[in-house]
Amino acid sequence: MKQKYMLPLTGVFLLFLLAYAGVEGAGMQWFFGIVVPYAAVLAFLAGFVYRVMGWASSAVPFRIPTTCGQQKSLPWIKQNRIDNPDTTAGVFVRMVLEIFLFRSLFRNTKAAFNRNEKNKLTYSWEIFLWLGALAFHYSFLTVLLRHLRFFLNPVPACIKVVEYFDGIIQVGLPIVMLSGFLLLGAALFLLARRIFDEKVSYISLAADYFPLFLIIGIAVTGIFMRYFTKVDILGVKTFTMGLATFHPVIPEGVGGLFYAHIFMVSILFAYIPVSKLMHMGGIFLSPTRNMANNTRMKRHINPWNYDVDIHTYEQYEDHFRDKMIDAGLPVDKKE
Amino acid sequence: MSDELKPDELLDKVDHSPASGSWMDTTVQIRPGIFSYAAKPESLETLSAPNPRQWNPLDDDWKLPENWQEIIHNGIKERLEKFRTFKIFMDVCVRCGACADKCHFFLGTGDPLNMPVLRAELLRSVYRNDFTTAGKILSKIPGGEKLGGGRPMTVEVLKQWWYYFFQCTECRRCSVFCPYGIDTAEITIMGRELLNLLGLNIDWIATPVSNCYQTGNHLGIQPHAFKDMLDFFTEDIEEITGVNVEPQFNVKGADILFITPSGDVFADPGTYTCQGYMILFKYLKDKYDLNVTWSTYASEGGNFGFFTSHETMKRLNAKMYAEAKRLGVKWILGGECGHMWRVINQYMDTMNGPADFLEEPVNPITGTKFENAKSTKMVHITEFTADLIKHGKLELDKSRNSNRVMTFHDSCNPARGMGLLDEPRYCIQNVCDNFFEMPENTIREQTFCCGSGAGLNAGENIELRMAGALPRANAVKYVHDKFGVNTLGTICAIDRAALSTLCEYWVPEVEVYGVHELVGNALILPGEKKRETDLRMEPLPGMEDDDE
Ligand code: HEM
Ligand code: SF4
Ligand code: SF4
Numbered sequence: 042m043k044q045k046y047m048l049p050l051t052g053v054f055l056l057f058l059l060a061y062a063g064v065e066g067a068g069m070q071w072f073f074g075i076v077v078p079y080a081a082v083l084a085f086l087a088g089f090v091y092r093v094m095g096w097a098s099s100a101v102p103f104r105i106p107t108t109c110g111q112q113k114s115l116p117w118i119k120q121n122r123i124d125n126p127d128t129t130a131g132v133f134v135r136m137v138l139e140i141f142l143f144r145s146l147f148r149n150t151k152a153a154f155n156r157n158e159k160n161k162l163t164y165s166w167e168i169f170l171w172l173g174a175l176a177f178h179y180s181f182l183t184v185l186l187r188h189l190r191f192f193l194n195p196v197p198a199c200i201k202v203v204e205y206f207d208g209i210i211q212v213g214l215p216i217v218m219l220s221g222f223l224l225l226g227a228a229l230f231l232l233a234r235r236i237f238d239e240k241v242s243y244i245s246l247a248a249d250y251f252p253l254f255l256i257i258g259i260a261v262t263g264i265f266m267r268y269f270t271k272v273d274i275l276g277v278k279t280f281t282m283g284l285a286t287f288h289p290v291i292p293e294g295v296g297g298l299f300y301a302h303i304f305m306v307s308i309l310f311a312y313i314p315v316s317k318l319m320h321m322g323g324i325f326l327s328p329t330r331n332m333a334n335n336t337r338m339k340r341h342i343n344p345w346n347y348d349v350d351i352h353t354y355e356q357y358e359d360h361f362r363d364k365m366i367d368a369g370l371p372v373d374k375k376e
Numbered sequence: 377m378s379d380e381l382k383p384d385e386l387l388d389k390v391d392h393s394p395a396s397g398s399w400m401d402t403t404v405q406i407r408p409g410i411f412s413y414a415a416k417p418e419s420l421e422t423l424s425a426p427n428p429r430q431w432n433p434l435d436d437d438w439k440l441p442e443n444w445q446e447i448i449h450n451g452i453k454e455r456l457e458k459f460r461t462f463k464i465f466m467d468v469c470v471r472c473g474a475c476a477d478k479c480h481f482f483l484g485t486g487d488p489l490n491m492p493v494l495r496a497e498l499l500r501s502v503y504r505n506d507f508t509t510a511g512k513i514l515s516k517i518p519g520g521e522k523l524g525g526g527r528p529m530t531v532e533v534l535k536q537w538w539y540y541f542f543q544c545t546e547c548r549r550c551s552v553f554c555p556y557g558i559d560t561a562e563i564t565i566m567g568r569e570l571l572n573l574l575g576l577n578i579d580w581i582a583t584p585v586s587n588c589y590q591t592g593n594h595l596g597i598q599p600h601a602f603k604d605m606l607d608f609f610t611e612d613i614e615e616i617t618g619v620n621v622e623p624q625f626n627v628k629g630a631d632i633l634f635i636t637p638s639g640d641v642f643a644d645p646g647t648y649t650c651q652g653y654m655i656l657f658k659y660l661k662d663k664y665d666l667n668v669t670w671s672t673y674a675s676e677g678g679n680f681g682f683f684t685s686h687e688t689m690k691r692l693n694a695k696m697y698a699e700a701k702r703l704g705v706k707w708i709l710g711g712e713c714g715h716m717w718r719v720i721n722q723y724m725d726t727m728n729g730p731a732d733f734l735e736e737p738v739n740p741i742t743g744t745k746f747e748n749a750k751s752t753k754m755v756h757i758t759e760f761t762a763d764l765i766k767h768g769k770l771e772l773d774k775s776r777n778s779n780r781v782m783t784f785h786d787s788c789n790p791a792r793g794m795g796l797l798d799e800p801r802y803c804i805q806n807v808c809d810n811f812f813e814m815p816e817n818t819i820r821e822q823t824f825c826c827g828s829g830a831g832l833n834a835g836e837n838i839e840l841r842m843a844g845a846l847p848r849a850n851a852v853k854y855v856h857d858k859f860g861v862n863t864l865g866t867i868c869a870i871d872r873a874a875l876s877t878l879c880e881y882w883v884p885e886v887e888v889y890g891v892h893e894l895v896g897n898a899l900i901l902p903g904e905k906k907r908e909t910d911l912r913m914e915p916l917p918g919m920e921d922d923d924e
Contacts, residue, residue: 337748340725349687351695367600368599370603
């Protein structure tokens with residue numbers, strides 16, 4: 042059990058040390074700051090496109106949405122247009138709700154069984170996974186958007202808006218950005234679930250802990266630089282603008298912690314296409330959610346449909362003709 | 377054997393905490409009471425399925441073809457290209473565990489490998505090892521495959537597949553809760569297809585498939601015997617109502633072809649539902665001159681091919697359109713059945729259509745166009761009956777069902793593969809006064825399986841079935857205790873058999889009724905005599921004294 046998370050934990054720690062020592066000890070800023078990020082972004086883009094194209098190249102032979110409400114039926118029966126859509130518009134709303142609000146996860150229940158004279162199985166609403174996942178994903182998104190300020194000059198207004206709201210609770214200097222802490226907290230919650238919830242722990246693989254530790258590592262190093270070691274922001278911006286404009290430079294006075302941060306982010310990006318983190322692409326293509334339940338109204342075409350042998354009526358009648366005639370059943374051929 | 381396991385002993389075993397250790401290191405213990413017998417070679421031969429032979433799951437040697445690993449590998453590869461569902465579902469699971477406690481088999485057996493996510497991981501682990509970049513790299517490092525969760529395909533893994541893919545009723549409940557809509561039923565379908573490439577089916581599926589292919593129905597009932605059975609019902613109904621409801625068979629030029637699962641014709645209490653259809657058709661014939669024909673060739677609505685492979689499903693399903701075309705009917709009406717309707721709703725038109733030789737279905741009595749069936753041209757009987765009732769076309773005497781305190785079991789396939797939820801409820805509420813819903817988390821799209829679907833309704837795996845039935849039974853018991861419910865309504869032929877066993881085991885006070893049995897009881901046939909009994913020959917409410 043334990044080794045399932047000890048290995049990825051050690052792995053992430055080693056990655057951190059590798060970059061930190063590589064910069065502080067061996068002066069390999071160019072490697073961790075320039076080579077690795079470019080390679081990672083390339084791997085991410087190429088890998089992501091490759092995976093999505095791979096899915097898209099598989100056929101969708103049948104229309105098999107999971108229906109979660111009343112179908113379109115007689116005019117006076119109220120259809121659930123979102124959970125059992127028969128139109129593209131309904132599917133669109135269903136997908137938006139899935140992608141932005143994790144609607145299916147919102148339904149989550151927790152089963153419990155009491156062995157007593159009642160022997161009741163009960164199902165209670167289980168909201169925490171939904172809350173945790175939502176907090177995790179939205180803080181991740183916010184952090185990502187905020188980081189765009191390092192790569193864009195001038196900083197677009199929309200990013201300033203994000204920053205404004207993120208820092209709306211003004212405590213201390215530098216202003217505390219909620220998203221970073223929320224990301225860390227939510228990631229720790231998801232991790233705790235994986236370790237302490239018996240069922241989730243049992244189904245988890247080492248590969249499920251790795252991205253969590255990595256993101257925790259990223260969040261911790263980020264928070265450290267912002268609030269404690271106070272990294273040289275101007276130096277960082279020179280560096281990131283260099284990357285963004287393809288004229289990379291290594292600034293003075295930016296230390297190992299920053300390179301460790303960048304390195305872990307690079308690993309995360311490169312890791313996405315070869316892992317379950319591809320779920321961000323897969324959800325868009327999932328046929329049980331993104332198709333309308335209208336197969337009886339509109340014929341769906343299977344691109345690889347092929348003819349099969351069937352037992353025809355003629356064969357059937359040939360086999361049973363005498364018995365059918367005796368029983369008074371109509372037949373096509375009398376003798 | 378395990379049928380001696382008492383409900384209490386079964387309940388003692390329920391434990392939802394998985395053992396420690398890794399599931400990947402477990403070896404499969406195939407246990408009597410949990411598994412179904414192997415397919416007989418003769419049944420595989422009918423459809424020229426691969427590797428027919430006598431074998432026993434309890435033996436070490438499953439008599440696999442020499443190159444079985446290659447067959448499986450190529451089988452997976454082919455299906456990844458043919459089914460986007462399969463490929464995406466192999467790739468995107470984050471193991472969040474939302475599906476874990478949604479499966480009735482996990483809730484009833486506590487076996488962690490019955491958590492949908494792990495059922496899928498049985499296949500996914502092999503997929504990761506053999507088909508993903510990460511898996512291929514990791515498998516080169518000693519101990520590396522474990523990190524990525526990959527496993528090479530071994531006989532041990534194959535046995536696990538067999539054991540657990542035949543412990544899934546393809547009910548899709550897990551899929552409702554998954555944030556990505558991962559449908560473990562779909563993975564089970566793929567898993568069973570792969571197993572069938574090696575001749576690893578179970579007999580309770582393979583033999584009905586073979587019978588259905590040759591004789592027209594699962595039980596292998598020949599045409600004259602099929603007719604005999606309905607003649608026998610005709611006599612019973614005449615005794616009860618005084619009206620001769622004689623059905624017609626294989627009639628060319630009828631308005632409508634009616635197809636229902638053969639279980640309705642041959643297994644109690646489905647037989648009473650069948651009598652309900654017959655009474656309805658007689659009523660419509662007399663009142664409105666509607667001509668409905670039965671077919672002995674397409675005498676099976678159910679399709680156990682669906683539990684075997686897509687190809688087998690198509691081969692069996694083809695008869696419906698073929699027969700409708702031969703008889704020259706206007707459209708097809710389908711009886712009460714679960715998986716039959718998933719096949720009709722989501723597969724039939726694609727596989728065997730277009731049905732351009734049929735007309736867009738219109739109810740000739742009410743003029744209602746069944747818009748939702750305009751391409752497939754097949755209408756569900758509760759859609760049809762609900763429409764008739766709504767337009768006041770049926771004369772009903774609800775009081776004949778007044779001793780029935782009803783609840784309704786949504787069958788998995790109509791619920792999650794179609795969305796037929798309110799039509800049967802509307803029918804029930806118009807033929808019976810007392811109706812109570814089971815708790816919210818156990819009905820409609822969240823309904824619990826009977827535990828015997830997808831071909832698992834065998835006698836030898838009764839422990840599995842009764843364990844899987846627990847969540848459904850628990851909810852039935854709840855409304856029985858709370859509202860005095862004594863009748864469980866359903867629109868599925870497998871359910872009529874399976875729920876009866878379930879009730880007998882878990883809630884013996886509750887009986888199982890098809891919706892059209894209730895309709896048959898309530899419907900007032902033109903010229904009928906005063907009925908004293910219901911279709912089960914039990915005294916009607918208020919008639920108990922007249923007995924003896
Ligand atoms: C679009 C960008 C997305 C990114 C970058 C992303 C990233 C991640 C990451 C890193 C995890 C790992 C957490 C863990 O291992 O526990 C995760 C888990 C998860 N994601 Fe996403 N995700 C994205 C989109 C989505 C969407 C659209 C959904 C909607 C349903 C979603 C639902 C989940 C869920 C339910 C988990 C499981 C939490 C757990 O593992 O306990 N994600 N995601
Ligand atoms: S709910 Fe979906 S993503 Fe979560 S473990 Fe189950 S199958 Fe995987
Ligand atoms: S489809 Fe039904 S039986 Fe199969 S794993 Fe999912 S919940 Fe369980």
